[in-house]
Amino acid sequence: MYSPRMTASSTSERLIEATRELLWERGYVGTSPKAIQQAAGAGQGSMYHHFTGKPDLALAAIRRTAGELRAAAERILGGEGSAYARIEAYLLREREVLRGCPVGRLTMDPDVIADAELRAPVDETLDWLRGRLADVVREGLDSGELSGPLRPEELAATVVATVQGGYVLARAAGSPAAFDTAVRGLLALLAPRTR
Amino acid sequence: MYSPRMTASSTSERLIEATRELLWERGYVGTSPKAIQQAAGAGQGSMYHHFTGKPDLALAAIRRTAGELRAAAERILGGEGSAYARIEAYLLREREVLRGCPVGRLTMDPDVIADAELRAPVDETLDWLRGRLADVVREGLDSGELSGPLRPEELAATVVATVQGGYVLARAAGSPAAFDTAVRGLLALLAPRTR
């Protein structure tokens, strides 16, 4: 099947990218079509030509953001190193802490949660992440690298929750330090379970 | 100093309570003065008589919510039982998980984070909570109940982050189960550190 050459910044492309930025910064409720159009350098007509409305455009933006988050996590969790090393690498990975998680933050958006179609990619992404981390934990238990009565699904949820909650602490404090502190606390609990 | 009798539901009281509910449900950006007035059964004029505007009313609401969260946490953390038992009780305490944390959710509100006065009570509350949990951890270490190279401030941050992140997972999934899973994972990591 022939795939037409995609111009790197077609109007529809710029609209999606602008929406991704604004959703991350201000959330769904706080993002207006007008703001998107201005950020994208597109007119009212263009936006409504390419998308049926704000929810449609947001869906495209959320799906792309979710896909990128997944790819970034997979690069680490499917990479080199022991199970513990990969979990540690995931926790210590460079992040723009004060911006928060572009996917997780959407869970606090009432209009996203109320719309099954908008919530789905958020749900699927965090669910996938938990499952993928559980895989790694299972791997570590099987190889004997991790020990103790650890339940993979539980530990995976704790890891994701610590990251998501770390963003909350950091944004409250206006400093990334609280995020790092929470992560170090989790690693301190986890480290003794390795051999 | 004489304290005048506070009528349980004066107009200003109802406005604050309505604002608290709406901030919890929809956040600051998603809450309009009009919606507040309708929920409180108060007119436009009443609201602007008692408060200078939306930020002023939100500040009163946030401060009260922060105070209540603090009091609820203190009832558990300052209560009976061993250090571990109190941390466990804090984690397992009944919560309206799908509503999220009425304080933590505000960190995703761009207009709250941008306004130092609105952010202050959020910051102070989460900061106090971390400190209070660190006290309990320290107590446990001093008494020998908790062992290992645990840093109180780190563990405290991890506990708060797990709770805050647990809300994110639960809201994404549309079910409280993910919150409970994350909490159980943390308790499983913590339990072996007790004697």
Added chain:
DNA sequence: GTCTATAGCGCGATAGAC
């Protein structure tokens, strides 16, 4: 203290010319 009236502006979307 509470009410209604009014304001200026932005929201989210539609219509139709080009």
Added chain:
DNA sequence: GTCTATCGCGCTATAGAC
């Protein structure tokens, strides 16, 4: 595909009567 014009409505206030 993109533009401008227009729509009905809600936002956050202000003004001033009662």
